[in-house]
Amino acid sequence: MILPRFEYTAAATPExxxxxxxxxxxxAEIIAGGTDIMVNMKRRVVHPDLVVSIHKLDQLRGFDQRxxxxxxxxxxxxxxxxxxxxxxxxxxxxxATAAGGMGSPQIRNRATIGGNLVSSRPxxxxxxxxxxxxxxxxxxxxxxxxxxxxxxFCTGPGECVLFDNEIMTDIFLDIPKPNTHGVYLKFxxxxxxxxxxxxxxxxxxxxxxxxxxxxxxVLGAVAPTFVRAPEAERLLQGNRLSxxxxxxxxxxxQQSCNPITDTRASAEYxxxxxxxxxxxxxxxxxxxx
Amino acid sequence: MKxxxxxxxxxRDHELLVKPNETLVQALRGTQLNLTGxxxxxxxxxxxxxxxxxxxRAVNSCLVLAAQADGAEIETVEGLAVEGQLSPIQExxxxxxxxxxxxCSPGMMMSAKALLDETPxxxxxxxxxxxxxxxxxxxxxxxxxxAIETAAHHCSSKEGKS
Numbered sequence: 400m401i402l403p404r405f406e407y408t409a410a411a412t413p414e415x416x417x418x419x420x421x422x423x424x425x426x427a428e429i430i431a432g433g434t435d436i437m438v439n440m441k442r443r444v445v446h447p448d449l450v451v452s453i454h455k456l457d458q459l460r461g462f463d464q465r466x467x468x469x470x471x472x473x474x475x476x477x478x479x480x481x482x483x484x485x486x487x488x489x490x491x492x493x494x495a496t497a498a499g500g501m502g503s504p505q506i507r508n509r510a511t512i513g514g515n516l517v518s519s520r521p522x523x524x525x526x527x528x529x530x531x532x533x534x535x536x537x538x539x540x541x542x543x544x545x546x547x548x549x550x551x552f553c554t555g556p557g558e559c560v561l562f563d564n565e566i567m568t569d570i571f572l573d574i575p576k577p578n579t580h581g582v583y584l585k586f587x588x589x590x591x592x593x594x595x596x597x598x599x600x601x602x603x604x605x606x607x608x609x610x611x612x613x614x615x616x617v618l619g620a621v622a623p624t625f626v627r628a629p630e631a632e633r634l635l636q637g638n639r640l641s642x643x644x645x646x647x648x649x650x651x652x653q654q655s656c657n658p659i660t661d662t663r664a665s666a667e668y669x670x671x672x673x674x675x676x677x678x679x680x681x682x683x684x685x686x687x688x
Numbered sequence: 689m690k691x692x693x694x695x696x697x698x699x700r701d702h703e704l705l706v707k708p709n710e711t712l713v714q715a716l717r718g719t720q721l722n723l724t725g726x727x728x729x730x731x732x733x734x735x736x737x738x739x740x741x742x743x744x745r746a747v748n749s750c751l752v753l754a755a756q757a758d759g760a761e762i763e764t765v766e767g768l769a770v771e772g773q774l775s776p777i778q779e780x781x782x783x784x785x786x787x788x789x790x791x792c793s794p795g796m797m798m799s800a801k802a803l804l805d806e807t808p809x810x811x812x813x814x815x816x817x818x819x820x821x822x823x824x825x826x827x828x829x830x831x832x833x834x835a836i837e838t839a840a841h842h843c844s845s846k847e848g849k850s
Contacts, residue, residue, distance in 0.1 A: 402710075403709065404709055405708055405709055406689065406708050407709075409755070409758075430753065433756065434748075434751050437711075437753070438751070439732070441731065441732065442732075449720075450753070452753070452756050479745070502821070503820050503821025504746050504799065504820065505736060505748045505821040506821065507800070508747050509748070509751065590820070591817065591821070592820060592821065594741040599770075
């Protein structure tokens with residue numbers, strides 16, 4: 400499969416990347432790791448006149464703790480970088496699990512977290528954990544910048560709030576409170592090279608006696624975008640985790656999803672998976688603490 | 689407009705002229721380098737036949753723009769043997785019957801090298817995950833996993849040099 404014709408430039412600064420794409424009004428595409436856009440260009444899903452690489456922008460790499468409780472992830476970090484980072488594994492284990500289980504080693508070595516978000520697939524691996532941890536996405540335009548909560552970033556399958564004259568630069572996360580546990584469960588028919596049939600991210604903050612203080616449950620691949628399960632979250636908050644409560648939360652989580660039937664699974668099966676995975680994720684946290 | 693890039697391939701520096709829409713695998717296999725050991729198959733990042741190491745890490749060279757690889761260090765299957773001496777990975781693939789039609793073998797061996805460079809004594813499960821991005825339609829993987837295990841034993845007895 401041959402790529403369509405386009406011109407290529409590698410930006411030296413974020414400002415250069417933004418001004419180049421802004422001056423090409425929708426005819427230019429940003430490339431980072433390329434694992435998604437290369438396939439889409441070969442399949443003629445996108446056919447830009449100009450491809451602008453941002454791979455040289457080192458300021459968009461790295462992880463750093465900005466303050467006592469704020470953590471930054473540069474958008475050019477690969478899935479491998481994220482899964483291999485001790486700080487991410489320590490503070491945001493659900494994110495590390497999601498990144499480490501995505502695609503294959505070859506894909507994880509190139510695919511960036513920024514690309515995973517911009518692609519905005521309903522089954523993307525890192526969106527659920529980032530929503531669960533309450534991430535904010537920094538977008539930079541020609542004149543100004545804005546912070547968008549992960550929860551409001553995706554607007555539909557393959558669609559997000561990023562404008563043609565903006566680039567995504569950083570992801571900001573608050574370091575979770577002590578005694579916060581995160582789990583990412585992805586259901587597929589194999590361990591690698593799999594697009595999740597359903598994913599569930601569960602982030603729970605417990606007190607010393609095991610009572611749930613804060614709960615976030617995010618469901619993936621069961622609606623046009625990732626969705627929270629507020630009824631299930633409310634059930635957990637203020638209660639001590641138990642097998643019975645986990646089962647009830649699983650049942651309630653079904654109310655928040657709106658799955659479709661496609662080649663990989665039926666809507667009914669996906670609903671059952673939402674219950675089973677939600678329950679399992681809570682029980683995993685019960686056994687972790 | 690063509691672009692000049694610099695690549696270090698299997699330890700040698702090269703200056704290449706590439707098209708903006710040329711992939712790394714096309715540049716490696718093209719007339720300037722002629723390294724046709726790296727195979728092109730699915731061309732969509734699914735099969736792993738085009739796997740090469742880019743700055744030490746396994747990548748699908750069909751999904752890398754040649755222009756983006758400017759300045760990178762690339763290792764291909766042609767770089768495994770040293771002065772005509774096959775590497776332990778190549779030896780064990782050959783001896784263990786891990787090659788049938790051979791089309792997946794270059795990519796499979798590069799994934800094996802990436803794995804053993806990072807994890808010199810992998811478990812069978814780690815080996816299976818290490819080659820999870822490489823499809824083989826002949827062997828059923830059993831002999832490939834065995835061959836990588838054998839190569840690991842061989843390398844560790846020779847202090848981890850593959």
